[in-house]
Amino acid sequence: MDSEKIRKQAKDEFTEYLTFRKHRKTSERFAILDHIYTIKGHFNIDSLFNSMLEDASFRVSRSTLYNTIELLLDCGLVVKHQFGANSAQYERAYGNENHDHIICIDCGEVRESSSNLISDAQLKSIKKFKVSYYSMYIYGVCSKCSHARRMKLNRMRTK
Amino acid sequence: MDSEKIRKQAKDEFTEYLTFRKHRKTSERFAILDHIYTIKGHFNIDSLFNSMLEDASFRVSRSTLYNTIELLLDCGLVVKHQFGANSAQYERAYGNENHDHIICIDCGEVRESSSNLISDAQLKSIKKFKVSYYSMYIYGVCSKCSHARRMKLNRMRTK
DNA sequence: ATGTATGCAAACCATTTGCAATGAC
DNA sequence: GTCATTGCAAATGGTTTGCATACAT
Numbered sequence: 001m002d003s004e005k006i007r008k009q010a011k012d013e014f015t016e017y018l019t020f021r022k023h024r025k026t027s028e029r030f031a032i033l034d035h036i037y038t039i040k041g042h043f044n045i046d047s048l049f050n051s052m053l054e055d056a057s058f059r060v061s062r063s064t065l066y067n068t069i070e071l072l073l074d075c076g077l078v079v080k081h082q083f084g085a086n087s088a089q090y091e092r093a094y095g096n097e098n099h100d101h102i103i104c105i106d107c108g109e110v111r112e113s114s115s116n117l118i119s120d121a122q123l124k125s126i127k128k129f130k131v132s133y134y135s136m137y138i139y140g141v142c143s144k145c146s147h148a149r150r151m152k153l154n155r156m157r158t159k
Numbered sequence: 160m161d162s163e164k165i166r167k168q169a170k171d172e173f174t175e176y177l178t179f180r181k182h183r184k185t186s187e188r189f190a191i192l193d194h195i196y197t198i199k200g201h202f203n204i205d206s207l208f209n210s211m212l213e214d215a216s217f218r219v220s221r222s223t224l225y226n227t228i229e230l231l232l233d234c235g236l237v238v239k240h241q242f243g244a245n246s247a248q249y250e251r252a253y254g255n256e257n258h259d260h261i262i263c264i265d266c267g268e269v270r271e272s273s274s275n276l277i278s279d280a281q282l283k284s285i286k287k288f289k290v291s292y293y294s295m296y297i298y299g300v301c302s303k304c305s306h307a308r309r310m311k312l313n314r315m316r317t318k
Numbered sequence: 319a320t321g322t323a324t325g326c327a328a329a330c331c332a333t334t335t336g337c338a339a340t341g342a343c
Numbered sequence: 344g345t346c347a348t349t350g351c352a353a354a355t356g357g358t359t360t361g362c363a364t365a366c367a368t
Contacts, residue, residue: 131299
């Protein structure tokens, strides 16, 4: 399978990064990376903690998760999102190409959109800045909440 | 001045919103809106609290700031941003048209870009969703940090 | 007069920090 | 053997909540 190859590639990059930066190659770090690369969508520290325990019977402390994620962000293997005030969401950088997010300001639901609204050429045009990734957040009201909101307003008006 | 007109417009919209939703028109609410519409760039709850106290000698509790901002977000007069893990940043919705942000992942500096990368037509094409605003976040390394990072790596390599 | 809005203090919760024990080098 | 890393527990800090008081309706 192709995802196998991506995991191997990610591990190699991480190894190189750790060596270059003179960080230690611990089993925790590789287990975390490997597990992250089995997750398809978004995850947060808590869901990562739980899924590692359940799926892989591997227990790492939350502190170590935070530490390791920091390294993975730094070397570009993981991307971080901050939707609203909730806990930070992460996703692997390879094998998850689309970075457009459609967020409902009422219910908080995050829908991903594959239609990339931005071209690479546009990103390259930014001066004095080395772009590593971008996130597009489109806020609004989803059809479900739009409906609920109409109902509520109707009730208020006729009260 | 034109900003005078914008403030008036914002106040009228807020009044209409409060009336329609049957919320009370308190002096705090109008003072907060009015003050926000004197701020040009980003602000957070803390800076808003302080600047209201200093510039307008008006003291509102942080609770009320949070409550009122919630209303202003709901009626679209204020826009909220969440850059990294820091406190939420806000900005007024009118008289601040550009919503592209260039964020340095090293030092956290946020630069605003006036070149709108997205067209309105592209946003309208999203199905089953009523777009109220969007935010473009471009993460990467600014020239200052890019330089600092190179220096640091050089030191590590030759240690 | 009624009940929403305000302001204080306490609670909350994701994340960070301090520190002793562990284990990579 | 040394010192970075781990994991626990405690601290932090922005935001939310509970509740008594104030005030818009």
